[in-house]
Amino acid sequence: MEFVPIDKILQIRPDTIQSIQKMYNLDKPGSLKEAKRIMNEWIQKQPHFNKKDFGDSYLELSIILNKGSIERAKSQLDKMCTIRTLMPDFFGKFNCKTDFEQLHEVAYSLFLPKITDDHYRIFVSKFSDVDWESPQAIYFFRHVAIMIEYVKVHDYMGGAIVILDFSEANVMNFLKKLSPVLVRQAMTIFMEGYGMRIKGIHIISESKFVEGFVMLLKQAVSAKVGNRINVYRSVKDLHDFIPKAILPEEYGGEERSLKTLLEESLDALSSEEHLSYLEEMNKATTNESCRPKDQFVEQYGGMPGTFRFLSVD
Structure with missing residues (x-):
């Protein structure tokens, strides 16, 4: 379409x-x-x-x-x-290209360009198997906040579908370094502050530790959203509910690569226009x-x- x-x-x-x-x-x-x-x-x-x-x-x-x-x-x-x-x-008035440069080695995070047939925007975070420090977690959440600020004035959608891809990452490495309080604060900001409606949270991982990550998330969201958390062993499982026309090529889709999409996203988020907007907001x-x-x-x-x-x- x-x-x-x-x-x-x-x-x-x-x-x-x-x-x-x-x-x-x-x-x-x-x-x-x-x-x-x-x-x-x-x-x-x-x-x-x-x-x-x-x-x-x-x-x-x-x-x-x-x-x-x-x-x-x-x-x-x-x-x-x-x-x-x-x-x-x-x-804050953060430049996502320069202020969060190390973060992009830990995770590629962005909203995909195309929207689902029921008008939901897909948010993807693909995590890498790299070392990172606990204090860096705040940079991830700041980056997400800046992306939501962008869609609040540039998008038209009914809500979001979240994909957290740990297929190439060590889940336990992230689980040990994430503060439950920080995660709960962040989810409160995204859902109650920005008003983001979450249709589903889809986690991709074969790790036996993924259930610990699911428990952490469920403590940070309402029971209603918690029931919408699903775990898949393969990226191919996404094809059951997200059209290939929307998904990046890494997920067997027809969209450009995550690296290309991230670069385009960072250009927009780091533009003078958006930095001025962040300062005002x-x-x-x-x-x-x-x-x-x-x-x-x-x-x-x-x-x-x-x-x-x-x-x-």
Whole structure:
């Protein structure tokens, strides 16, 4: 099937936009425009938001990823701004080419150019059998955050399918060096902060230690998403649910190699345009002194990890 470029590295199907809007009752003339107007009007009234100008594309995909619910999109945006305040180490104006250069020896991570027939974007991380240090894990999660920032303003999708490929890597090497708290914080950012809907997490590995990695992931996500974690022994198993037209050549697909796709992705993520955008989005934090203290405790008191207390007096 033909794919339509909507960006220099991302493509959609000809019916993607119309199908997704219809799915969430946003296909009537003016309905999506009105939803974004309501969302933006609400943002202007939030005294604790340090940033009030979110782009049209950002708001639209936020509403789409929340299944057309404006109220859920409001809650998700509030949570994202709060998370930036509570967990600043995950964010920054990073150049993915130069700041994470060593990371790309550990893992090739990117969103694939083409989208599935039900309009989900495939995210792939292919891990290598190389030595790495535990502190480097934060660079992986920063890289993912920067990629999600990119798709939030350049893509149109219903959610994501995640492929974690350990077919050439030592799972135990990664399992020993990943902090459960860090993984849980990262998954909270990606799913609750950015609002990424995960249709499935597919792990490729023949290792007997992969079950330990699955347990680590299940501790970091909801039971609903945890039930969507699957383990396969071979990359060929991906052909059962992902068309070859979408998969890279390493997986028996028709798409360009992962190395080529990664280079194209890094060019886009490291462009002056995107670096400026990251700098602007890093202002999307909260001033907790402007939010009622009981509201903060009620909404964010149970978030994972250990955070420094914020003064809200």
